[in-house]
Amino acid sequence: MIDQLIARIQKTNAPIVVGLDPTMKFVPEHIKKAVFAEYGQTLRGAAEAIYLFNRGIVDAVCDLVPAVKPQIAMYEQFGTEGLIAYQKTVAYCKQKGLIVIADVKRGDIGSTSEAYAVAHLGRVAVGEKTYAPFDADFATVNPYLGSDGVKPFLKVCQEEKKGIFVLVKTSNPSSGEFQDQLVDGRPLYEVVGEKVAQWGEACMGERYSYVGAVVGATYPEQGRILRRLMPKAFILVPGYGAQGGKGADLVHFFNEDGLGAIVNSSRGIIAAYQQEKYARFGEMNYADASRQAVLDMREDIAQALDRR
């Protein structure tokens, strides 16, 4: 799957992943009005609203980008109805030819991580039958529990030809509280980064491993160091746009071959129509605003890579 991701990045010339993190305040009024008329102001109604909102964006950007990253929390907050919308979103994106990175940040002790890996990337047995419950292509994984918590994901990835991105240095302001603690003079995220490189060695695609890392765009200096420490790991880079990461910050996350990173933008793309810059599209044409935001982001990254 990492090879497919790379092929699509090269085909689209866009190392971009669109974060499908819908909230009700991003959903245009005309969608809310229609679904509430049908389902009422219910969890089902909210779930339908975010699913329809997603579909609009996916239709508008699917030829421009290789991948999407639904953040499952945004669906989980609407309970099981929300998770049905999540599942439908994953299926719709795959049908549109997009690679789906499930931003689930799961991680637990061995037997439990195995259940999560099965849920999001694998297949579960029921009697003599098997089912692929959520069936994403990649998942994000929290490493706090160590190898035990990560290895069940690797096993499923090997079987299913899928991949993971392990949290190494996250994009949020307080990520340093534990991740930057110095261990023998170097920050914990480097220790985790080395483990990612090590786990990834047995999980190679053609040029890159299918064990990747999450490193926030908001920490470009750390990105530069981690890029060298994990040369074969693809880096999923959140924090561009709304969280403050800029195009120029991104160059450190890429290798000399122009590959090795894929940059996420969520709000900056899916709620573009709410920004002054894209207000001209209007709420009805929210998806066109998203398309323009992707084009602008592609240009921003290309320019930054050209300038380096």
Added chain:
Amino acid sequence: MIDQLIARIQKTNAPIVVGLDPTMKFVPEHIKKAVFAEYGQTLRGAAEAIYLFNRGIVDAVCDLVPAVKPQIAMYEQFGTEGLIAYQKTVAYCKQKGLIVIADVKRGDIGSTSEAYAVAHLGRVAVGEKTYAPFDADFATVNPYLGSDGVKPFLKVCQEEKKGIFVLVKTSNPSSGEFQDQLVDGRPLYEVVGEKVAQWGEACMGERYSYVGAVVGATYPEQGRILRRLMPKAFILVPGYGAQGGKGADLVHFFNEDGLGAIVNSSRGIIAAYQQEKYARFGEMNYADASRQAVLDMREDIAQALDRR
């Protein structure tokens, strides 16, 4: 809610939480046969099977223990049908007077953690209405992202009078890989433990904080240190029984007042009938075996606390 948890521990004289982590191989044949006859070998069938299995155990132990801890991964592996079974399990346990600790190990950047907190402990707005999607009493939280990722849970806990248990030192063999890394001469789990104590100061019940910690029974020495470091934090102790933790190991997790810890057992209780020790109950009476396993665990802990 922490005060209610303490009151129920005192009433039952059992600092025990039953881990509702069902897998298909724990579910007795007669339950599987009945649900597969009705729903086929489908995800719905699996979900109904684990829900019925849980009900049997809950009915058998609800007068003996204060709380249950469903591990959501075991439900998530059956997709949205499994999560409906999870939701029904939470509701059924609460109806039976049990406190529900959602073992979800969620944690993300601020806005995303907020969505998780809302999903599992709080209420979400849809138009002018609000809903409590999963509505547990406590949730487990992964601290790797730092305060940003934890504080949204604290906010919801304050509003809803609920609580969290933050992963500090987990029970699995490789938990030391990152958690034991030395930071200025002391392990990272102590740094996290201090943070738990600090977050908990503003979140006090009568005697204990509703910001608790997860510390594995498999690491009693570390439990002793953490007990002192977080005197007001209730410790949720997994790893007893099947994972190797023994009664004698547990004494360090309790304060002098006999409180401060609640010990989880999952397989050791819910799959007791599959152990030689409880085989006499037979598969049909699996719930009676679970009841006996709870009685034995209560005795084991009481003896260990008496001996100290």
